[in-house]
Amino acid sequence: MPAKNIDLTIIGGGIAGISAAIYSHRAGLNPIIFEKNVLGGQLLYIDTVDNYPAVYPHTPGIKFVDVLNSTLQEFKVNFINESVEKVELSDNGIVIYSENDTYLSQALIIATGAKPKRLGIEGEDLLIGKGVSFCAICDGFFFKDKDVAVVGGGNSAVEEALYLSHICKKVYLIHRRDKLRALDYLQKELFSKNNVELVWNTTVEKIYGEGRVEGVVLKNLVEDKKINFSVSAVFIAIGIEPVTEIFKSIVDTDRDGYIITDEWMHTSRKLIYACGDCRRRPLRQLITAASEGAIAGLSAYKDLRGNYISQ
């Protein structure tokens, strides 16, 4: 029997979830926000933010987290530092099973975000934390003056390579195609670096090492030949995948697992909303996640209270 009745549950404490909490709380709801780690989501791994309108460029990611935390505290939003294990629908509402408790909620906003995709190759899982990393800002310093590899060809991969170029001796950027997908200005900056070598048309077949990464076996797709590079770390930046596993039986997702919503952030299920990186969306940016959280929060308010919102 659920012990605690609440009007709105938000799962995920990144900028989307926090924005949803701010907006729904200000509108008069009493949301609870669940986050198993500290608040901040992917912001915790961002060095500086340059492109969030109305915040000065070059603001550290951690400063964003600080402002978001302060805002939640000022508005006295309930934050529960537990993971949600399971969500079930019942006649009385949505049942939320957290690590330590059970809640009955009238509405639910899913803001669980995304996590880095893995290559799915030999050595990858075994050597995570031992040279295999998904975050140059987190782990780059451990490989000061060493040779490292970055895998990928989008904005993230180029940003990781640029970041590492200031720390490491040599950075190999391994990409399976013959051109990058990153924004022009990032590419320009990358090509200006002397210690970055682009390895085109190449995939990673295997990461090897005894207890720590010692090298990678690569495959050149054009010449169909294998190459062996000695590196101390492999930074994987081939994109992200949504954290939506426990919701797939409840709401519609696309083939990649992203939750499908309308522009009001309604999912296929009444009173359940999704926003941020767990949602299928045109552009994955902090500013779009914040906007979607605001819309989801006010949608929940509107649907629960029946009030029309003029603006």
Place this chain on the structure above:
Amino acid sequence: MPAKNIDLTIIGGGIAGISAAIYSHRAGLNPIIFEKNVLGGQLLYIDTVDNYPAVYPHTPGIKFVDVLNSTLQEFKVNFINESVEKVELSDNGIVIYSENDTYLSQALIIATGAKPKRLGIEGEDLLIGKGVSFCAICDGFFFKDKDVAVVGGGNSAVEEALYLSHICKKVYLIHRRDKLRALDYLQKELFSKNNVELVWNTTVEKIYGEGRVEGVVLKNLVEDKKINFSVSAVFIAIGIEPVTEIFKSIVDTDRDGYIITDEWMHTSRKLIYACGDCRRRPLRQLITAASEGAIAGLSAYKDLRGNYISQ
């Protein structure tokens, strides 16, 4: 013959247009932003902003404008302080006629925002600036310790009434229905004010006065009778309407004049985008306008340069 070739024109210097400029510029385009007034748009009339995620609550609207200006300056975005009079399509691109010059642009982002709706009654136009106002923050102080009226029932009307309740002797809130559409917390605060009187089921028939507002003639819709109130000012807050007149022959709009776009901010016309308050959208907030500007800016980049953007 157009003299100046540019890749992207942005019309409107509110947060949507500025966000579009930041994003498109960082992606490698060289946008020009047109604004006939100073930059800032409706932010110039906002007292404090409480609900923009990652900015501390209670930040003055003018501080937002300052950060946005600094960002444009840091990125050296071209700003032209002129109004755009006309936009035409040609075989070579989009022709932009500003006050003083003509430009040929490959792409266009419309971010012209919205302006307050008028009642369309006797005395209104004549007494604008003489007691008829659309902005309590701008003009409220001129009516310190006087009796004033606010017209409307949504968030804006209630916010105007609350703001004026701290300055004026008495505030009449005149609303044509028998309940407000504003958010709960705003209504609660309003009902707690001793010097605010709600005038339900009532419309304004006429605003009168010799050279300045002296009173209003009201009509009670339920009892079908007329009432005369002496007031020194009438603040009209019945919503906004999009500033889209010069674009209606070029892109599709809805019946209220809002420009219709998809979620990438594409209008019905190739290489023309719309974002912010001039666009049909679910929620009119600073944070949604900033997000839409970012999407429009990167859409233009993507369509002009053919680059895929991963995030």
